[in-house]
Amino acid sequence: MRVLVVGGGGREHALVWKLKQSPRVTKVYCAPGNAGIARDADCIHIKAEDVQGLLNFALKNEIGLTVVGPEAPLNAGIVDRFEAAGLKIFGPSQAAAEIEGSKVLSKEIMARYGIPTASYAVFTDPAEAASYIKRTGAPCVVKADGLAAGKGVIVALDEESALDAVRSIMMDKDFGAAGERLVVEERLSGEEVSILAFTDGVSVVPMIASQDHKRAYDNDEGPNTGGMGAYAPAPVYTADVHRKTMEEILIPMVQAMNNEGRTYRGVIYAGLMVDENGPKVLEFNARFGDPEAQPVLMLLETDLVDIIEAILEKRLGQIEIKWKEQAAVCVVLASGGYPGSYEKGKVIKGLENPGGEVLVFHAGTAAKDGDIVTAGGRVLGVTAAGSDIPSAIERAYAAVEKIHFDGMHYRHDVGRKALERLK
Structure with a gap:
């Protein structure tokens, strides 16, 4: 086909x-x-x-x-x-994809069906949002309601930052129409994990757990980005966390979407925060994550076309999905200045021969005069497989060292949380 x-x-x-x-x-x-x-x-x-x-x-x-x-x-x-x-x-259909297209809708459905998530409030008036923040205090998380390419979420550690976020989203319209409505929610603590799952609207089959690195700089510092790297599997996702995620989050959410007349078929992505009490939902997305898809798909053994056809024919529960007993790590190489303004057209060197079990997935690149040049904020995703997380990290960063373009920046700590847990 x-x-x-x-x-x-x-x-x-x-x-x-x-x-x-x-x-x-x-x-x-x-x-x-x-x-x-x-x-x-x-x-x-x-x-x-x-x-x-x-x-x-x-x-x-x-x-x-x-x-x-x-x-x-x-x-x-x-x-x-x-x-x-x-x-x-x-x-997913347009109605089902609203789980990501509207953070307000997503939160309302979770509240209605008792799916664990942060407490929240919704605003259409910036003055009311500011008043609420002054009353409830910080830290808190301020989110544009609509799609903002992964950048419409601001973690505000103090009241001033939270009020700046309200101004940025609702008054300055930094995220356009996505900021017509605003969600202010409690800041959850713990460790993040991404769970992507296949679903045909009846069966829900999780993929290998991964962990995204959203902040621009090492040690989770700097502004939120579309994602600066990811690895799989994520050790924070224990058997107990898996059980709670399936029983309390993924299966109930797919059933809730059915009940709401928004039958969900495709990939459902739950961004979770895990603490000693278990997982809570940070956000739902309606597709493969980026960069989580890179390491997760690298570990998928089963033919993806077979999985997709089983979903389209509503027989996902009848097939077995197999995964490699390995680990994979993706390090994103970004343009200088990302996620803010950045220059394009920088020639990329060193793309040849990244090494064994390493793939360089292109994100923001273009061809120009026989060269490959930068054409976006996130430029490349250097993705390596290994027998375990340490070996995959080593391979990924060895490949990163061969690549260069002016202004290139990347996180040096992708997978560090996994290493700490594995100790």
Whole structure:
């Protein structure tokens, strides 16, 4: 079959790489793709948000399966449009994708069904939000309601920072229409973990637990980014945490979405905070995480096309999903200044021969005059597998040392929390 992957980042490069391994896939297209994806798929100059353009392409080129990477086209209803045209597409419907598209909706459903999460309040008036913060104090977390590319969440350690966040989101419109409504919630403490799961709306099958590194700098300092690295498996996700996550969070949420008339099929992503009392939900996302997808897909043994077809045919519970008994680590190389303003067009050197069991997934790259150049904030995801977390970390950073572009910055501590737990 011919497969179309929608998106152009590191997650989509990992999806292209994994889908290509299926013996049933004859050709892979990616829209819009990037310079690295272009080596593994035919890149099509259609933006991920151009649902009509993607639909026209899929119909004309007899695409047998479309796999959606980013959240924006899901929230724009790409799945509904493709299914109405009789095309197979993997991802949640527009109504189901609102679990990520609206933090307010997500919190309201969790509150209604008793799914453990932080206490919260919702505001449409910045003055009321500011008054609430002055009354309840800090630390707290201030979130834009809508999609903000992973950057609309501000952890405010003091009252002044929280009030600045309200101004930034609601008054300065730093995240555009995403900031029309605001969520202020208690700041949870503990250790974060990402649980991605496959679901056909009935069965819920978790993937290997991973841990994202959201802050820009080492030791979880600096502003939130789209993610500066990830590793899997995450030792914080113990058997007890797994049991509680399935029984109290993932299965109840999928059932809740069904009850709300928002039947959920695809990948559901729970960002959790784990403390001595167990896991609580920080956020839900409606797709593979980025960069979590890179190490997780590297460890997936089962044919991804087989899994997707089982989901589309509502028989996920009938198949076995296998994982490699290894660990994987992804270190994101970012442009200088990211997640703030940054320059593009920097020539990338050292991409050849990253080493054994290492893949360099491209995120923000382009081809120019025979060179690969930077074209985004997150540029590359250097991803390595190993027999355990320490060996995967060692391989990933050995590959990172071979790569260079002007202004390149990255975290030096991806996986450190795992090493501390493994001690």
